[in-house]
Amino acid sequence: MTDEEKLVPESEDQEEQVKPNFEESVQADIVEITQGAANHIQAKEVILRQAGATHIESNLVHVRQGGVVKVETDRLELTEGGVIFANSGSVEMTASKAAVIVNQGNVNMDQCGVQVLVTKGNVQVDQSGIVATIANHVTLENNSNVVFLFAKNVDGEVKTxxxxxxxxxxxxxxxxxxxxxxxxxxxxxxxxxxx
Missing domain, CATH: 1.20.5 (Single alpha-helices involved in coiled-coils or other helix-helix interfaces)
Structure with missing residues (x-):
């Protein structure tokens, strides 16, 4: 066999090279996953980049181009990602989607979509849409829409x-x-x- 014929790897070699990066359960002070996934993560800080997780328990969670099914955290920062259910202290979202957010503090949304948002704090909404929200104070800016809005105070243009x-x-x-x-x-x- 010549060198030219050996350039194409055999199928067995290809299978060994392409293995998904998936962990069942991860516990550490800081967990950083890039292009991988984990089922359950417990940590002080979690950073996901193009990654996903089923359940996260952490003080601080950063998600960039990733997704999480359920997250319990003091602070959630979501950029171009998605969350199904979040129970958090505060939320910062940019170009992201969420199904249900239950929050103790403030929520800032920029170009995002949320189905249900319930918070004790304030909500800042910029170029975003929410189906239903319950909050203390809501500020709507620049082409934002809320279908069902329950709030003590509302600032901005409200389109009922x-x-x-x-x-x-x-x-x-x-x-x-x-x-x-x-x-x-x-x-x-x-x-x-x-x-």
Missing amino acids: QFGPKESALFGIMAGLAAGVVLLSGAMFGKKRKKK
């Missing part, structure tokens, strides 16, 4: 998605839909045999 007429119509339609579902379940549901 539901006025009095829309709210009444929404309530009527939701009541009718729930009634149809319950009625159809009673009429067409499985009949239980009495003993």
